[in-house]
Amino acid sequence: MTKPVSAVERRTVLLAGGAVATTTALTGCVIKQEAPPVATQPQPRVSSPQPESPSAGSEVPTDPPLAQVADIPAGGxxxxxxxxxxxxxxxxGKIAAFSAVCTHQGCAVTDVTGGTINCPCHKSKFDAASGERVAGPAKKPLPSVAVVERNGAVYQA
Ligand code: FES
Known part of the structure; x- marks a missing residue:
């Protein structure tokens, strides 16, 4: 036996059903405005060319150069x-590169004069072309540093 539905219960059910119907109708309207059907408006398959990076296709290093060749004095x-x-x-005009850390006790060399790289701490001198020790207490040459010269600049390799 079914229970009779009161007037209040029936009204509540009808209002709730109306709210759902209204929400559905509004939602449907919003969907039509924001998302047109994909099947009726296919996206064009046009691709724009991607910009090339500055180093693409070239062998120029992207790191900043150590120095400009013109800024290195000949014979110095x-x-x-x-x-x-x-x-x-x-x-x-041949470029050479060495560690600037003296092999004696680790001071920084300060200048290149008279064909030598000079350490001020205990007066070791190293050949400017080879890095070999030529005077002072240092026993080892200055280690070479690999560099490349491109477009008028010197880069660490
Ligand atoms: S640290 Fe360079 S000569 Fe001693």
């Missing part, structure tokens, strides 16, 4: 304190 050199590298250039 420059000491790069931050990079702890000394760059030298002979009379023909």
């Amino acid at each position: 050199g420059v000491v790069l304190k931050e990079q702890k590298v000394v760059l030298t250039k002979d009379g023909s």
